[in-house]
Amino acid sequence: MSIVVENLTKQYGVQKAVNNISFEIKTGEVVGFLGPNGAGKSTTMKMITCYMSPSAGNILLDGISVLDQPEEVKKKIGYLPENNPLYTDMPIVEYLKFAAEIQGVEKTLIPSRIAEMIEMCGLSVEKHKKISELSKGYRQRVGIAQAMIHDPEVLILDEPTTGLDPNQIIEIRKLIKKLGKEKTVILSSHILSEVEATCDRILIINRGNIVADGSSENLRQQAQGQEILTVCIEGPKQEVESALRDLASVEKVSVLDHKQGFLQVQSKPDKESRKVIFDMCVAKNWYLLEMTGIETRLEDVFRDLTN
Numbered sequence: 001m002s003i004v005v006e007n008l009t010k011q012y013g014v015q016k017a018v019n020n021i022s023f024e025i026k027t028g029e030v031v032g033f034l035g036p037n038g039a040g041k042s043t044t045m046k047m048i049t050c051y052m053s054p055s056a057g058n059i060l061l062d063g064i065s066v067l068d069q070p071e072e073v074k075k076k077i078g079y080l081p082e083n084n085p086l087y088t089d090m091p092i093v094e095y096l097k098f099a100a101e102i103q104g105v106e107k108t109l110i111p112s113r114i115a116e117m118i119e120m121c122g123l124s125v126e127k128h129k130k131i132s133e134l135s136k137g138y139r140q141r142v143g144i145a146q147a148m149i150h151d152p153e154v155l156i157l158d159e160p161t162t163g164l165d166p167n168q169i170i171e172i173r174k175l176i177k178k179l180g181k182e183k184t185v186i187l188s189s190h191i192l193s194e195v196e197a198t199c200d201r202i203l204i205i206n207r208g209n210i211v212a213d214g215s216s217e218n219l220r221q222q223a224q225g226q227e228i229l230t231v232c233i234e235g236p237k238q239e240v241e242s243a244l245r246d247l248a249s250v251e252k253v254s255v256l257d258h259k260q261g262f263l264q265v266q267s268k269p270d271k272e273s274r275k276v277i278f279d280m281c282v283a284k285n286w287y288l289l290e291m292t293g294i295e296t297r298l299e300d301v302f303r304d305l306t307n
């Protein structure tokens with residue numbers, strides 16, 4: 001199921017929480033909304049799920065508009081809201097039955113849907129318990145199970161791992177990955193490793209605007225601009241340095257560690273130097289002991305874009 005967001009805006013009083021954003025999500029993509037607190041992630045999700053109406057713009061799910069047919073859209077979406085509101089007095093099975101009825105699941109299918117959700121979300125061991133007796137990680141699983149009970153094509157998860165311990169985070173990530181094989185998934189987080197671990201594509205949102213869109217690899221590359229390499233070549237030091245400087249693709253050579261012979265080589269914009277450095281060493285009969293690229297960290301990209 002594709003999602004098309006067209007010039008979406010949400011205004012709270014004078015504040016534009018979401019500012020004229022447009023993007024498309026294809027069937028089967030797992031997309032992460034990444035942004036600092038207050039960026040507009042939850043507001044965007046609430047508009048996609050028809051929980052809130054846009055001030056301007058439109059959202060289409062396989063061509064169905066949230067403005068014209070919100071009830072149709074809701075049937076196709078499963079939603080885990082930010083604070084995962086659950087009826088804590090209810091036992092898990094009762095709660096899932098209630099969620100299924102609300103979502104209009106056909107009565108005869110409800111028991112089998114509940115059984116499937118309990119199995120899929122790893123709730124079997126705890127299924128006899130009341131929600132109030134569950135750990136936070138298991139409550140989150142119940143939240144995901146209720147979001148999936150009507151077998152929606154799109155799953156929207158607002159900060160699904162917030163407040164969980166590291167083991168629970170890994171479990172929930174595994175579950176999201178599993179669900180992502182069949183569904184279109186959008187999840188939000190302000191934690192970079194979170195979206196990197198689970199999503200094929202990342203939309204970075206800042207102050208209501210989309211400031212970057214791509215895979216983590218793409219975003220790194222876009223930010224990288226110029227290739228920077230660390231090299232260590234066994235050969236006459238001065239000669240090695242000046243030979244590197246003479247390479248057409250090289251902009252700058254600096255000494256990192258004189259004793260060990262580590263140098264930093266910065267290529268000119270859009271140029272690559274790895275192969276020519278290798279060829280140079282072969283031609284000069286020098287040993288290339290090390291050559292590694294300096295990875296732009298996604299944290300740096302995120303900080304640059306949202307600061």
Ligand SMILES: Nc1ncnc2c1ncn2[C@@H]1O[C@H](COP(=O)(O)OP(=O)(O)OP(=O)(O)O)[C@@H](O)[C@H]1O
Nearest residue numbers: 012017035036037038039040041042043044082190
């Ligand atoms: N109901 C509301 N009324 C007024 N302002 C609101 C309302 N909901 C959100 N906002 C404001 O809109 C902006 C975006 O909020 P939103 O909750 O969408 O951000 P977010 O990216 O989900 O943040 P967080 O990561 O902290 O959950 C914030 O400045 C917030 O204070």
